[in-house]
Amino acid sequence: MDGTVETGTGFVDPLYPGGKQGIANWSEEEVTDITHKANAKGLSMHIHTMGNKAINRVVNAYVNGGKDELRNTLVHVHQVFQPDYKRMADHNIYVTSGMLWHHQDDEVQKVLPDMVPEGMGDKSYPMKSFFDNVVNVTSHSDFPALSGSPDDPFGIIEIAVTGQCYMETGKPWWTEELITREQAITALTINVAKQMFLENERGSIKPGKYADFLLVTKDVLSCPVKEIHTAKPAATYFEGKKVYKA
Secondary structure, three states: OOOOOHHHHOOOOOOOOOOOOOOOOOOOOHHHHHHHHHHHHOOOOOOEEEEEEHHHHHHHHHHOOOHHHHOOEEEEOOOOHHHHHHHHHHHEEEEEEOOOOOOOOHHHHHHHHHHOOOOOOOOOOOHHHHHHOOOOOOOOOOOOOEEEOOOOHHHHHHHHHHHOOOOOOOOOOOOOHOOOHHHHHHHOHHHHHHHOOOOOOOOOOOOOOOOOOEEEEOOOOOOHHHHHHHHEEEEEEEOOOOEEEO
16 A cells, blocks of 8 residues: 555655655555455455555545455554544454564664654554554564564564563653553464454364464563563474474
8 A cells, every 4th residue: 555654655644854755556446446346255455554644545445345344454554543443443454563663773763753754753553552442453573574673472572562672772662552461462363363264263272272372481471571582482282283392
């Protein structure tokens, strides 16, 4: 639907310094028509949206052209107009947002306000707002797009709850949008299964489901928060069979 916010190609309000903005690849009418045709064939939509105007355009298309039961999805999702949270929840629109991006080192924090729209200098991915508004949100590593940052779930969880990456210095990032450890795990497990229509088979431990789970070297729910990233898999079970042992 758009570009990336940090390169000046997001579809945003307010505009970038100098009054510029990215150009959306599709009109709202085109996306509505595509959504209607895809959902009519049982296909879910999955659209990359960077910037609140891009998100609003796709939400409009999903609401007006889609079927709520198809769990149409917004991907990446940088910035959201407040009324769109409720519409996402009301119409079962899913969000895949990168918790891994929720940090910046000191040097980037100094220059970012000159690169992004006013007020977005320390704003990235509103994870807490998705949970607060009962929007089904999942997460991912985005590796290797963000190579050099953690590409494992434990490093991602630590960033989501602290707003900092253990490999760099930098003040916590957008602290009002930090989430709990339990919420971070939810976004990496059962909500992923829901997004893929697999919640009755995978994503949580429950009788009748496949026994997919990790044994971990550290309790990531109770250890010091700055030690979450040090957790490692001790064993991996897939459909009840041990497929990895440290």
